[in-house]
Amino acid sequence: MxxxxxxxxxxxxxxxxxxxxxxxxxxxxxxxxxxxxxxxxxxxxxxxxxxxxxxxxxxxxxxxxxxxxxxxxxxxxxxxxxxxxxxxxxxxxxxxxxxxxxxxxxxxxxxxxxxxxxxxxxxxxxxxxxxxxxxxxxxxxxxxxxxxxxxxxxxxxxxxxxxxxxxxxxxxxGPETWSRQFCEHLFTFLAARVPEDQKLVLQPLGLPRVTIGTGGRSTVVNGMVTDIAAWLAGREPSLGSLRASAAADGVDLPELLPWPSGVPAK
CATH class of the missing domain: 1.20.120.450 (dinb family like domain)
Structure with a gap:
């Protein structure tokens, strides 16, 4: 990155x-x-x-x-x-x-x-x-x-x-305007949204893959870098390019944990 x-x-x-x-x-x-x-x-x-x-x-x-x-x-x-x-x-x-x-x-x-x-x-x-x-x-x-x-x-x-x-x-x-640098920053920051038992292999089109999470269940997420970042951020991907697969089969995108809040709830 x-x-x-x-x-x-x-x-x-x-x-x-x-x-x-x-x-x-x-x-x-x-x-x-x-x-x-x-x-x-x-x-x-x-x-x-x-x-x-x-x-x-x-x-x-x-x-x-x-x-x-x-x-x-x-x-x-x-x-x-x-x-x-x-x-x-x-x-x-x-x-x-x-x-x-x-x-x-x-x-x-x-x-x-x-x-x-x-x-x-x-x-x-x-x-x-x-x-x-x-x-x-x-x-x-x-x-x-x-x-x-x-x-x-x-x-x-x-x-x-x-x-x-x-x-x-x-x-x-929309998210399609986000820079590659910003999207890659979100990959790192939003790794906290990956459930403990899962690992996501992010494969932005035309760019190196990024792995986030350390769990045993691996899912590959393919798409434009902005679509992947938007999905991780809980926003609607604007280019419609996302595809998820596990063991070479198409699967639904996994559920993510809540956004990591910097403000403790009272």
Whole structure:
């Protein structure tokens, strides 16, 4: 897989934030209460969530710069959900203002980071080892409360949130627009969704295969890299290319475990 360095991640965060802002700029007032690609959520819910996670991750970095940690959301998962529900019905102008402010706050926080301690970063895996990073405790390696990790983990999390939820806005920018680099990052991160007794052999068309999971039941999943990533992320594959097989026979795609949440439920 292609290595993702902090500099690369920072550039991807800016690109993802620009894409979200561009999509929000094209919405009309009537689009806000319309259905998103997420069951039970309007586009207003998605906009409110992107605003909330951007502010939450910015706060993680602001506290980390002072050598402190703070929970991702006030009130945990319940507080997150309440804030989204309260903001979902805002007028479009308010959504845009809140979103732009939150994205700018988050990007400022990431742009201000010190040079990373490269010995504490596993760029192939896309996540960092919190124990090693805590020894340096500066810049990208500073501890945060999100997943008991470090700032770099927060950067990857915000990248996932911005790219995936841009597609969830249901404006025509689906998973088929996700980059190979982003999809390969999801393969690693979402390996946590593979049940303990299973192993998935991911075979993106024209690309090297990737194995995730360590169980004894092996399933091969073939398809476009974006379709495989979308399925792993719980989204509808947009190109219809997925095929699963076991022992050379066609089978249904296996059931996956829930998305690995970074917000403990209360």
């Amino acid at each position: 292609t290595a993702i360095t902090p500099d690369t991640l920072l550039a991807e965060l800016h690109k993802a934030a620009d894409a979200v802002s561009a999509l929000a700029a094209k919405l009309t007032e009537a689009d806000v209460p319309a259905e998103s690609a997420l069951p039970g959520w309007t586009r207003g819910h998605v906009l409110a969530h992107i605003t909330g996670i951007s502010n939450a991750m910015a706060r993680q970095l602001e506290y980390a710069a002072r050598g402190e940690t703070v929970e991702l959301y006030d009130g945990g998962y319940e507080g997150r959900t309440k804030a989204i529900d309260m903001s979902a019905g805002h007028a479009l102008e308010q959504h845009r203002a809140d979103l732009d402010s939150a994205l700018q706050r988050a990007l400022r926080a990431f742009d201000s980071l010190d040079a990373v301690d490269t010995d504490a970063v596993d760029t192939d895996a896309g996540e960092t080892d919190a124990g090693e990073a805590a020894a340096g405790a500066a810049g990208w390696s500073a501890p945060i409360s999100y997943r008991g990790g470090v700032v770099l983990d927060g950067g990857f999390a915000l990248w996932r949130e911005l790219v995936i939820h841009a597609s969830d806005l249901n404006t025509g920018r």
